[in-house]
Amino acid sequence: MRRSVFPVIVVICGLMAMWYIAVVPMNIKMALTDAERSGMVVTPSGAKERRDRSAILLVAQNPFAVKATFSLERPRLPAPHQVAIELWNSTVNKKITSKRSLIFHGWITLSATLLGFAIGTGLGILLAVGIVYSRAMDMSVMPWAIASQTIPILAIAPMIIVVLNSIGVQGLLPKAIISAYLSFFPVVVGMVKGLRSPDHMQLDLLKTYSANSSQGFWKLRLPSSMPYLFASLKIGIAASLVGAIVGELPTGAVRGLGARLLSGSYYGQTIQIWSALLGAAFLAAALVAIIGLAQRITLKRMGMA
């Protein structure tokens, strides 16, 4: 683990460098138009002349404009520091209750994600227990649960939102239902695998102890399913977050990270899109990390790791 810290840092720095380099050709045309408007000499002159020129050639002809590409107001590709400043401004420098605070929007999305994740995980575990203990349920439901993984479930998200809206359910719950739906199937599949992971020897041992089936569940099956459960929880929480974000798109929601993405794309506020995107990325990373931590602590206390 520690061995890879340095390579990871190098790779991240390399990606950052590539990002900075890409900013110049992406924004050069816009920067040149701005420069010409403020009276500077640009070769070739006229935005129309430059439209079909290659961006790299334009950079070579107008090296003075390189600096300007990093500080445009609505760049095609904002530079990393612009995004970082926007992130800082919209998290630390704004009151949490403000409509411009990313923490405010993040919380809206996070609450839907967590509610949906809790519902989806709870139902998923229940269904998995049913599948493991009832052969009929296993044979009827399990093929559908697996097949449903190949279907783009996210496509029905807008419909769920609108339908629930039309019967008067609004706000948190519709988004949470999409989140629940997305985290449900990974948990079912992982948990079924986990509850079936004890081998015959262990099951036979419990029989020789004359353990009844509920003891078998609580003392053997449930504990040995934990590694599988945590693996699917990690997939589930990431899927939940995606579900909550996509759930904010169709109704033109005004609050939440998805709404920030959407309004940013309507008004060409690229820096806002990128900062919402990075905010969502941090949120996802934090959620997965928390589950990873819970996994490590749980498995350690159970003597499994």
Place this chain on the structure above:
Amino acid sequence: MTLVILALFIWLAAWFLNVYLANTSASDSRWMKLLVPAIFGFTILIVWELVVRGLKVPLVILPPPSLIAETFLAKLHILWKDFVQTFVKGALSGYFIGCTAAVALAVLVERFDFLRRGLLPVGNFVAALPIIGTAPILVMWFGFDWHSKAAVVVVMVFFPILVNTVAGLGETTAMQRDLMKTYGADPWQAFIKLRLPAAMPFIFNGLKISTTLALIGAIVAEFFGSPTLGMGFRISASIGQLALDMVWAEIVVAALAGSAFYGAVAIIEKGVTFWHPSQRG
């Protein structure tokens, strides 16, 4: 009301039939394994139909399956055009570009242990992020047509395949590599004959995960802007008109396309990794 009670009875009857079938001695046969889930699926459709008709659920909330099937058949030409725009042009082209690029980068990276150790955690991290959020940016860059959808798909499928391929290429044991050396194989031969085949189960794992991601990416990217064509466009437009039967018809198309795509990749996998224990069972 009678329809709802009828639905309840059908549900109970089908359930008892399934319990009976699942506990007979023939329940391990192949036919039974298809029959039981098929009965379950049909029962759900019948109950759905009866409950929607019995309770007179408005069409704007939940249309009955019969109406969805009717719409599906009546609007087949529209659905086909949407399918071509979203799946063939957007998802498939993006999928091929993304897969090729990811495998190529993985092969390059794998030669340098330093890069591999650096890229693997970063790739794993990025694979867990809500990448679908890049859709508005890419739509802004590549325009409303299918190119931007393909770009979203490329970004979405790239990291899962990269991570899986890099992991797979490291899968060979020291014994196997030594054997190659004793055969006097040059690095290229060792790569083609040992390490690439050994990586195939992992690569196909990534390819299978990515089939669903590709379809999701292509559909959701259309919510951010598209020509008046495509599955995502049709879904959001039909929701605006409260034509839920059309939305469901598109979902049927998406489900069929998603499972067919996955199935096709799984069949190719079966041919390529025939030697793997999981394929021989």
